Amino acid sequence: MRRLTRQGDGRRLTHAEINRIRQTRGATALLFITDRCPVGCAHCSVDSRPDSPRITDFALFEQIVDQLCADPERTMIGISGGEPFVERRGLTLAARRIADAGKELVVYTSGVWGAAVDPPAWIHEVLDHCACVYLSTDAYHEAGTGPERFIGAARVIAGHGLPIVVQVVDQDGGPARAEELLRAAFGSDWPQYAELVPTQGLPHGRGAELFERAARVPGRRLGACELVISPVVRYDGRVTACCNETVLMGGGPAALRRDCTSGAEVGEAVAGFQRDPLYRAIGTVGGGALTQHPRFRELADRQFGDICGLCWAMTKRVVPAEDNPLLRAIELVGGGARE
Structure with missing residues (x-):
């Protein structure tokens, strides 16, 4: 396949490199950037x-983007x-x-x-600014x-010299x-253009009707x-401590999200989640280790389907923004933050 002559702005990232940064x-x-999608998976x-x-x-939205850019x-x-x-409008502004x-x-x-074989110029502009594009497909897509x-x-995407995941x-x-x-798109040398990453279906949203939750x-x-070390910021000012879809859509403990009305508030919310001793500890030593904490000891033998369930239970037992010395001590003893 002949590559186009368009050139991007920065380096190219593989899936492994993106995970390392995350x-x-x-x-x-x-x-x-939006709740809207025409596909209907x-x-x-x-x-x-x-x-x-x-x-x-x-x-x-501009304030939110500018806040992220200034961080x-x-x-x-x-x-x-x-x-x-x-x-x-939102995507071109944010990408630029x-x-x-x-x-x-x-x-x-x-x-x-x-x-279209050649999509509108604004799509090319967005791709020119990317370091990688995740392109989803499955029977539902x-x-x-x-x-x-x-x-x-x-x-x-490949015509822009971009890695595809x-x-x-x-x-x-x-x-x-x-x-x-991928073979239809690129022939037998498709691995030069794309990485194939199998994933598990998430039992959230409409997926709750299709996918079983993990064994408890x-x-x-x-x-x-x-x-939990990478916050999500929604276009309307909602900030969540992690990417759990249920939390983003208004479920789970309210302490895991903040609804902001300005870019400055978004910045404060992001910084607050980053400082939070409970989420720092869950992101380092892990929830299981935290069940040694006196406040969480009764959760050690309680059954959970995933770390989210345990995190929610712990969140409900901690005062918002509580700076608990014991939580910080557990985090440090367990190896500290990955920074």
């Missing part, structure tokens, strides 16, 4: 629909949704400013925009977009089908949560 506290944030973990909410307060700790910003490419601020940009998309759009989007739910032959599509285990057996 595991460094304070280095990343995810901008959830049956397994959508955030229940996105064609008529879901989207950006309406652009003044606030000296953040070196990489992800943009997801919904489908980010339904937000032309994030790149201008010297941050690495990673966009997550279904490739629904890939019907394909039912809504068709294989042609995935193949078209993959070719356009194809995320696919690992069930019913999903990875094998994704490989077929005692709280003491649960480890660290690598996601």
Whole structure:
């Protein structure tokens, strides 16, 4: 496949490099740019629909983007949704400013925009600012977009010299089908263009009807949560301590989210979650180790489906923003923050 002559702004990131950055506290944030998506996948973990909410307060949205860009700790910003490419104005603004601020940009998309051989110039501009694009496909995506759009989007992304990470739910032959599509796009040398990353379906949103929750285990057996060190910021000012979809959509403990009305408040919320001793400890020594804490001891033998359930139970037992010396001591004894 002949590459296009377009050149991006910065270095290219692989899936492994992105994970390494995400595991460094304070280095990343995810901008959830819209609830809206035209695909209608049956397994959508955030229940996105064609008529879901989207950006309406652009003044606030600009403040949010500028706050993320001004944060000296953040070196990489992800943009997801919904489908980010339904937000032309918001996505082009965010991509341009994030790149201008010297941050690495990673966009997550279904490739629904890939019907045209040569998409509109604004899509090329967004891709020019990216360091990597996550392109999702599986039986649920394909039912809504068709294989042609995935193949078209993959070719356009590769034409910008960008690494493609194809995320696919690992069930019913999903990875094998994704490989077929990549071969159709690039031929037998498709691994030069894309990484194939099998994932597990999430039992959130519409996915709650399709995917079983993990087997329940005692709280003491649960480890660290690598996601609690990377906050999510939604287009309307909601900030969450992690990427749990239920929390972002208003479920779970209220202490795990903040609803902000300005960029400054967003910055304060992000910094507050980063400082929080409970979430710092859950992200380092892990929830299981914290069941040694007197306040959490009765959770050691309680059954949980995942670290989120244990985190929620612990959150309900801690006063918001409580600076507990014992929590900090546990974190330090267990190895401290990954920084």
